[in-house]
Amino acid sequence: MTLLIRRKTPGSRPPKPRSSHLESGSEVCPKYKQMLFTGCPKQRTTFERIHLLIITVGAEKGGVSKTRLATHIAVLAASTGTDVVLLDTDRQGSATSWSRIRNDAGVAPAITVLSLPPNPLKELISLSGKYELIVVDIGAQNYRTMMECALVSDLVLVPCGADQQEVESAMKVCDDLKQKGSNHEKGEIPAHIVLTRVSPLSNATATAELRAMLRDEGVSVFDAQLAYRTAWLTTGKSGKAVHELKGKERSPKAVAEMNAVYEEILRRINADTKESC
């Protein structure tokens, strides 16, 4: 499955926004998007979108895999020809550091990262004509930015491990996103928890119990998950993605898990259309 976004026509302008759902003071609504889907829903393996797609990866907590997830989404999208930019809103600049290492080492595709925009929401708006996909990496404790970006996102991913405090925090984030949903153009923010750093055992009781608890709480959780695997640590110092690692560093299971997460992203975005064939 690939992410296929229609190339911008040189010189073309985005159509005028229908209405702004942003708070007063914002000049323009970034959701002036039009979607063109191909094929029947069952057959859809690609989508084409004019203008822009925004995926925000955020959580209240640090160290939960926000940056790993955001950088990998960017690499997988870029690898299939999508014009993608990563917005690093974290003062720690981990995504920026990762891309610097990557681009200095000449790893292809190079990933463009914009660091610490003073006003991330405005930056999203101004980038809307320049890229096809923006992946936003939110810094820990950067709640305001997460909420602002979530309101204009097509997908919000909240990484969370099987740790009590992480789970409590992720559920609070999901609650807050739910509360703000009426300000999203779809009437709700398309937010999902992605389980990360969970047990590598496919039948781990702790993971199954966590999933059951989140389901009972009415929180949407990705079916795909990322287990704790040392390959993820290697990606930071090499500027690579797990599927780009070779030899002893490579973990086919980490690659398969990340691919599954990426495919679920595409599936959920495609499923979000009311279009029928």
Ligand SMILES: Nc1ncnc2c1ncn2[C@@H]1O[C@H](COP(=O)(O)OP(=O)(O)O)[C@@H](O)[C@H]1O
């Ligand atoms: N699936 C995983 N398995 C093992 N280590 C991981 C995994 N995901 C992330 N890590 C490690 O956890 C640390 C934090 O990840 P990072 O993506 O920087 O988190 P955040 O952006 O949420 O602070 C890093 O050292 C990273 O290598």
Ligand SMILES: [Mg+2]
């Ligand atoms: Mg980070």
